[in-house]
Amino acid sequence: MDAHYFFPPAAAFPLNRFLFALKSDAAVRARYATDAEATMRAHGLDDATRAALASFDRERLVGLGAHPYLVFMAQVRLRMENDPGSFEYF
Amino acid sequence: MPLVAAFACPHTPQLLVRPPTEDRALVLRVHEALGTVKRRLSAARPDVIVLIAGDHIEGFFLNAVPALAVYVGARAAGEFGRYRYAFDVHEPVARAIVEQGIEAGFDLAYSQDLPLDYAFYVPLHFAMPAAAVPIVPLYVNVYLPPQPTPRRCHAWGRALRAILDARAERVALIASGGLSHFPGTGRYGAPDFDFDRALLAALAEGRGAETARLTGEELDKAGNVELRTWITLLGAVGDARAEVLCYEPSWHHGNAVVAWPV
Numbered sequence: 001m002d003a004h005y006f007f008p009p010a011a012a013f014p015l016n017r018f019l020f021a022l023k024s025d026a027a028v029r030a031r032y033a034t035d036a037e038a039t040m041r042a043h044g045l046d047d048a049t050r051a052a053l054a055s056f057d058r059e060r061l062v063g064l065g066a067h068p069y070l071v072f073m074a075q076v077r078l079r080m081e082n083d084p085g086s087f088e089y090f
Numbered sequence: 091m092p093l094v095a096a097f098a099c100p101h102t103p104q105l106l107v108r109p110p111t112e113d114r115a116l117v118l119r120v121h122e123a124l125g126t127v128k129r130r131l132s133a134a135r136p137d138v139i140v141l142i143a144g145d146h147i148e149g150f151f152l153n154a155v156p157a158l159a160v161y162v163g164a165r166a167a168g169e170f171g172r173y174r175y176a177f178d179v180h181e182p183v184a185r186a187i188v189e190q191g192i193e194a195g196f197d198l199a200y201s202q203d204l205p206l207d208y209a210f211y212v213p214l215h216f217a218m219p220a221a222a223v224p225i226v227p228l229y230v231n232v233y234l235p236p237q238p239t240p241r242r243c244h245a246w247g248r249a250l251r252a253i254l255d256a257r258a259e260r261v262a263l264i265a266s267g268g269l270s271h272f273p274g275t276g277r278y279g280a281p282d283f284d285f286d287r288a289l290l291a292a293l294a295e296g297r298g299a300e301t302a303r304l305t306g307e308e309l310d311k312a313g314n315v316e317l318r319t320w321i322t323l324l325g326a327v328g329d330a331r332a333e334v335l336c337y338e339p340s341w342h343h344g345n346a347v348v349a350w351p352v
Binding site (some may be wrong): 068 | 205216272274313
């Protein structure tokens, strides 16, 4: 069985870099919210990757070589930004 | 000066920012255990808190993946959601760790420019004494394979202890991480709580050195890649018997707060 956290394939670097940006950079999240397609193209993502991101399908993204943790935390940060009222802050 | 306190704490972001999916009572019980850490930490009057955490691909990305690293900036700052945080770094201790660690045969990376990961922030948010104590962030690569082996982490912890014992400062050591969880994978809803319970029982008997014999594969399989931060601490605390302040398994995470007498 492959490890849950596997070596990130070099071919998936653009995807992982994009997920890293989405997770780490509020400006990228803002651009993504305004125009997802243009933001993904600007990050050099191919058709299959853009399609998987459009549905944010975890299994497809991981199948393309996305680091599972990056998928997870990009989603957490998008959710915190899009729906801040649904969280309790300590 | 020997260590004045040693703890392990979870840092799952749901403890800080609770979505409706999380059991509020459970979250509050973990907060209570972290409150105990805060009281004991305050009573121990540390001059510096050395905090061992895994990078969540926050500080380091694929441009460089250090196995072990030390943050040696003047301040360590970061953000998570609406939280903005900054801590003074204890530069003399941070420098001693990186210089003497390399001298001892550990090829440590260091940085003066990293955003501080929430893995460092969450324990400090709940457990930092009222009069803030400077920190030294120590990084262990946990999420990007190949990670350092448990054996290496344990050896690093032993070397770290020798460095800290030779210092004049009162040092508190905290490992941040774990226990079982599988973020971003198909096993997110099915952590290995049996692994956690067996581990905590062994630690309560002072058998921490056994963790050095675990393999990276076993850690990955058990959702415990972050245990490397604990294993590093276990190298430092030796055969001290752990006191489990709480073990609260949620639907996706084994939340454990542990103290060691030092």
